[in-house]
Amino acid sequence: MSFPENFAWGAATASYQIEGAVREGGRGSSVWDDFTRAGRSHERQTGDVACDHYHRYREDVALMREFGLGAYRFSVAWPRIQPEGRGAVNEAGLDFYDRLVDELLAANVTPWLTLFHWDLPSALQVRGGWLNPDVPGYFAEYAAILAERFSDRVAHWMTLNEPQCFIGLGLHTGEHAPGLTLSRADALQAGHHALLAHGHAVRALRAGARQPLRIGFAPVGVGAVPASEEARDVEAARAWMFGVRDDLWNNAWWADPVLLGRYPEEGLARYGADAPRVAEGDLAVISEPTDFYGVNLYHGATIRAGEGGPEKVPTREGHPQTAYDWKLTPEVMRWAPRFYHERYGLPVVITENGMAGLDWVSLDGRVDDPQRIDFTRRYLRELRRACAEGVPVEGYFHWTWTDNFEWAQGFSKRFGLIHTDFVTQVRTPKASAAWYRDVIASNGANL
Numbered sequence: 001m002s003f004p005e006n007f008a009w010g011a012a013t014a015s016y017q018i019e020g021a022v023r024e025g026g027r028g029s030s031v032w033d034d035f036t037r038a039g040r041s042h043e044r045q046t047g048d049v050a051c052d053h054y055h056r057y058r059e060d061v062a063l064m065r066e067f068g069l070g071a072y073r074f075s076v077a078w079p080r081i082q083p084e085g086r087g088a089v090n091e092a093g094l095d096f097y098d099r100l101v102d103e104l105l106a107a108n109v110t111p112w113l114t115l116f117h118w119d120l121p122s123a124l125q126v127r128g129g130w131l132n133p134d135v136p137g138y139f140a141e142y143a144a145i146l147a148e149r150f151s152d153r154v155a156h157w158m159t160l161n162e163p164q165c166f167i168g169l170g171l172h173t174g175e176h177a178p179g180l181t182l183s184r185a186d187a188l189q190a191g192h193h194a195l196l197a198h199g200h201a202v203r204a205l206r207a208g209a210r211q212p213l214r215i216g217f218a219p220v221g222v223g224a225v226p227a228s229e230e231a232r233d234v235e236a237a238r239a240w241m242f243g244v245r246d247d248l249w250n251n252a253w254w255a256d257p258v259l260l261g262r263y264p265e266e267g268l269a270r271y272g273a274d275a276p277r278v279a280e281g282d283l284a285v286i287s288e289p290t291d292f293y294g295v296n297l298y299h300g301a302t303i304r305a306g307e308g309g310p311e312k313v314p315t316r317e318g319h320p321q322t323a324y325d326w327k328l329t330p331e332v333m334r335w336a337p338r339f340y341h342e343r344y345g346l347p348v349v350i351t352e353n354g355m356a357g358l359d360w361v362s363l364d365g366r367v368d369d370p371q372r373i374d375f376t377r378r379y380l381r382e383l384r385r386a387c388a389e390g391v392p393v394e395g396y397f398h399w400t401w402t403d404n405f406e407w408a409q410g411f412s413k414r415f416g417l418i419h420t421d422f423v424t425q426v427r428t429p430k431a432s433a434a435w436y437r438d439v440i441a442s443n444g445a446n447l
């Protein structure tokens with residue numbers, strides 16, 4: 001068994017987590033600069049330098065070439081392109097991503113570009129951020145600038161990364177930037193604006209495209225695994241996966257409007273008066289056709305058909321988990337892509353998957369990470385099963401390339417295939433990088 005031909009084997013990063021150079025090249029400030037400078041991340045750490053990728057991108061791309069990476073998902077920092085989040089364009093910012101894209105293409109690495117991975121310009125947050133109904137228009141303006149400049153060389157685009165996070169954690173629980181604890185009603189209204197921004201951006205990309213583009217978004221994957229292969233458990237897992245619970249952490253509330261053009265009934269009923277005001281035509285914008293269902297998939301709950309409906313099966317004591325306390329549930333890679341494809345009718349791309357480990361450079365100068373190899377082998381084997389069972393899966397992006405700034409966790413969580421010394425900026429390929437190179441070379445046949 002192997003993966004489809006032309007399967008995209010990649011790794012993913014995000015601008016604020018790797019670039020550094022936050023006050024260089026005309027970049028404006030972002031909500032994450034403000035949040036970390038206020039000491040809200042682990043040990044008051046910031047992304048001021050991070051992996052210094054802004055200066056070391058050639059080295060990072062050279063490692064991608066060396067390890068045979070086929071594709072690279074990166075995000076563009078909106079404040080590096082429009083320091084005020086609207087109006088004036090910063091040429092130096094566009095130049096940086098020009099150089100990065102050209103370096104990738106020269107290394108035979110296909111660029112996949114994410115428009116927004118959480119670093120909202122501070123100048124827009126001051127004006128209300130995602131709660132401001134004008135922000136979707138500003139986002140479309142930003143998307144048009146990138147389409148004009150990069151769509152000749154970049155054919156794969158994702159609009160938003162994980163609205164569940166930048167809205168739920170950023171505006172409702174306050175764990176992430178900008179660190180607000182708005183009411184659920186305000187958070188859901190801001191979420192509606194974010195989905196509008198997605199739709200307007202898709203239209204702007206199509207209008208400015210200099211070649212046919214494949215466009216999607218990259219929501220959190222809230223996965224489910226049936227407790228058995230019996231139809232009743234499979235349907236219970238599917239129902240649970242698209243159920244809407246009181247919190248904002250779900251699939252359907254964010255994906256149904258984009259792919260089905262309507263908010264899920266269960267969500268409208270559950271959120272009641274907190275549900276957003278939806279103007280005439282909003283859902284037509286939000287559901288502008290896209291080409292793939294991207295998903296950041298790390299783990300899932302085991303679900304069985306209970307008397308009262310789908311119920312979670314408790315995890316047994318000592319179940320394997322990562323350094324982030326995320327349980328290992330590789331079967332989610334077989335079932336979740338199937339359930340997403342069957343609900344939304346689009347091919348699936350795993351836009352993120354990986355694990356946090358406690359990796360360090362040993363005395364012999366190596367970084368051995370057998371757990372990451374075992375983790376990824378298990379998850380990819382299940383993804384391969386999904387492909388063998390007819391689920392159209394077009395790519396897999398390992399989170400992440402170089403160890404980087406893990407948001408509120410600072411530098412305490414290492415997800416990379418490449419170890420980063422955040423003081424000397426020395427990159428050390430981990431054992432998993434060589435392992436992944438061989439997986440890519442065999443198109444996953446050697447798993």
Ligand SMILES: O=C(O)[C@H](O)[C@@H](O)[C@H](O)[C@H](O)CO
Nearest residue numbers: 014161162165296352399406
């Ligand atoms: O999914 C996310 O939260 C983000 O997309 C990434 O930026 C994280 O760093 C990664 O997932 C590990 O938590």
